[in-house]
Amino acid sequence: xxxxxxxxxxxxxxxxxxxxxxxxxxxxxxxxxxxxxxxxxxxxxxxxxxxxxxxxxxxxxxxxxxxxxxxxxxxxxxxxxxxxxxxxxxxxxxxxxxxxxxxxxxxxxxxxxxxxxxxxxxxxxxxxxxxxxxxxxxxxxxxxxxxxxxxxxxxxxxxxxxxxxxxxxxxxxxxxxxxxxxxxxxxxxxxxxxxxxxxxxxxxxxxxxxxxxxxxxxxxxxxxxxxxxxxxxxxxxxxxxxxxxxxxxxxxxxxxxxxxxxxxxxxxxxxxxxxxxxxxxx
Numbered sequence: 553x554x555x556x557x558x559x560x561x562x563x564x565x566x567x568x569x570x571x572x573x574x575x576x577x578x579x580x581x582x583x584x585x586x587x588x589x590x591x592x593x594x595x596x597x598x599x600x601x602x603x604x605x606x607x608x609x610x611x612x613x614x615x616x617x618x619x620x621x622x623x624x625x626x627x628x629x630x631x632x633x634x635x636x637x638x639x640x641x642x643x644x645x646x647x648x649x650x651x652x653x654x655x656x657x658x659x660x661x662x663x664x665x666x667x668x669x670x671x672x673x674x675x676x677x678x679x680x681x682x683x684x685x686x687x688x689x690x691x692x693x694x695x696x697x698x699x700x701x702x703x704x705x706x707x708x709x710x711x712x713x714x715x716x717x718x719x720x721x722x723x724x725x726x727x728x729x730x731x732x733x734x735x736x737x738x739x740x741x742x743x744x745x746x747x748x749x750x751x752x753x754x755x756x757x758x759x760x761x762x763x764x765x766x767x768x769x770x771x772x773x774x775x776x777x778x779x780x781x782x783x784x785x786x787x788x789x790x791x792x793x794x795x796x797x798x799x800x801x802x803x804x805x806x807x808x809x810x811x812x813x814x815x816x817x818x819x820x821x822x823x824x825x826x827x828x829x830x831x832x833x834x
Contacts, residue, residue, distance in 0.1 A: 555595050555596070555597055556596040556668050557593070557595050557596075557668075558664040558665070559591050560591045560592035560593075560645075560649070560663065560696070561587040561664075562590060562591045562655045562656065562657075562726065562829065562831075563585060563586075563659065563696055564588065564655060564724070564797075564803050565583050565654070565765060565796050566584040566586050566760060566792075566794070567582075567750055567763030567794070568581060568583045568584075568764075568767060568797065569581060569583070569748070569749065569764065569766055570739075570742050570746075571746050571749070573744065578691075580705075580706065580707075581704070582704070582750045583704045583705075583750075584701070584702075584704075584750060584763070585692075585695045585703075585704055585708075586833050586834075587700065587701070587833065587834045588724055588831040588832070588833060588834065589832050589833070590831040591648065591649055592608070592645060592646060592647055592649050592660060592664070593645070593648065594645050594665060595646075596643050596668055597641065598639055598640070598642075599640050599642035600640060601640045602623065602640050602641055603641075604620055604623055604643045604644075605642075605645070606644075606646075607645075607646050608645075608646040609648060610648070610650050610651050611647045614651065622643060622662055623643075624662065624689055625662040625666050625686055625689060625693075626638070626643075626669065628685055628686060629665075629666060629674070629685065633674055637674060638669055641669075645661060648829075650730065650732070650801065650827055652732035652735075653732065653733070653797075653799075653800060654733065654795065654796040654798050655726065655796055655801045656692045656695075659692040659693040659696045660692075660696045660699070662689050662690070662696070664696075666697060667682075667697065670682055682697050687709050691704075691707040692708060692709075692797075694709045695708065695709070699834060701714045701719055701833070703750070718756065719756075719833045720833055720834060721832050722805050722806075722832060723807070723809045723811065723830075723831075723832055724803055724805055724830070724832060724833055725785070725790075725803065725804045725806070725812050725815055725816055725828060725830050726796075726802070726830075726831075727785060727801065727803075727804075727819060727823075728781070728801040728826065728827045729777035729778070729780065729823075729826050729827075730825065730826060730827055731777050731800050732800070733771055733778075733799040733800045739767065739770075739798065747764070751763070757791065757792075765796075767798050767799065768794070768795045768799070775799060777800060778799050781800070781802045781826070782795065782802050785802055785804040785819075788804060790804035790805050790806050791805055791807060792804070813830065816830045
């Protein structure tokens with residue numbers, strides 16, 4: 553069998569409202585997921601036993617063992633459908649997305665593995681079944697299966713179609729100061745104030761302007777560089793700039809690719825040490 557390929561599309565949270573602390577230690581959230589048309593690259597080949605090789609800018613220090621989310625996703629699929637349906641695979645993952653960055657790198661990679669296996673070996677399995685199967689791997693993994701704009705509630709894993717938001721093709725610039733931010737401490741530092749639900753209006757931009765990321769303030773307390781990124785992005789005149797997830801990656805949305813590209817060039821000159829990725833929303 554020839555090489556099998558899939559992409560772990562970068563995830564962004566256009567908005568993330570934290571509504572309550574739950575008794576199980578998690579938080580009740582409402583979030584609007586969107587996905588960028590770029591990310592990590594996953595390649596698989598049939599093999600005698602499972603293996604995972606990592607390369608790319610952000611591969612250093614990551615585990616290739618059975619605790620890696622990609623290998624855990626493969627193990628879940630095999631446990632559910634059997635070794636006869638899900639054969640051993642030699643996997644190579646090229647990490648283009650920074651780690652602990654609020655853009656779902658590990659979750660996106662696990663979902664990419666699930667889509668790859670489904671396409672080549674389990675074509676009868678629909679998105680809903682695949683989402684249920686991989687949900688134990690993390691709150692964002694289910695949304696990453698389809699990698700389409702959607703609403704997430706509960707811990708973010710209960711998904712529903714997004715409002716009629718004409719976002720596909722929107723030029724986007726992602727910027728990260730190359731500082732990892734751990735999700736748990738950021739959620740733990742949330743101030744406990746419920747500032748209200750997502751999307752009460754009809755106008756797209758008005759809705760997104762009124763929305764927020766309730767983790768932005770505690771993330772900045774732990775990683776002040778997030779505020780610097782937002783300041784830099786805000787000066788590039790996007791129609792929206794916000795932190796994604798628990799940080800430290802921030803995004804800026806533009807009306808035209810030329811505006812995004814000019815912003816990317818300016819950012820590279822101003823902050824050559826920062827990571828950035830230009831693309832469009834899927």
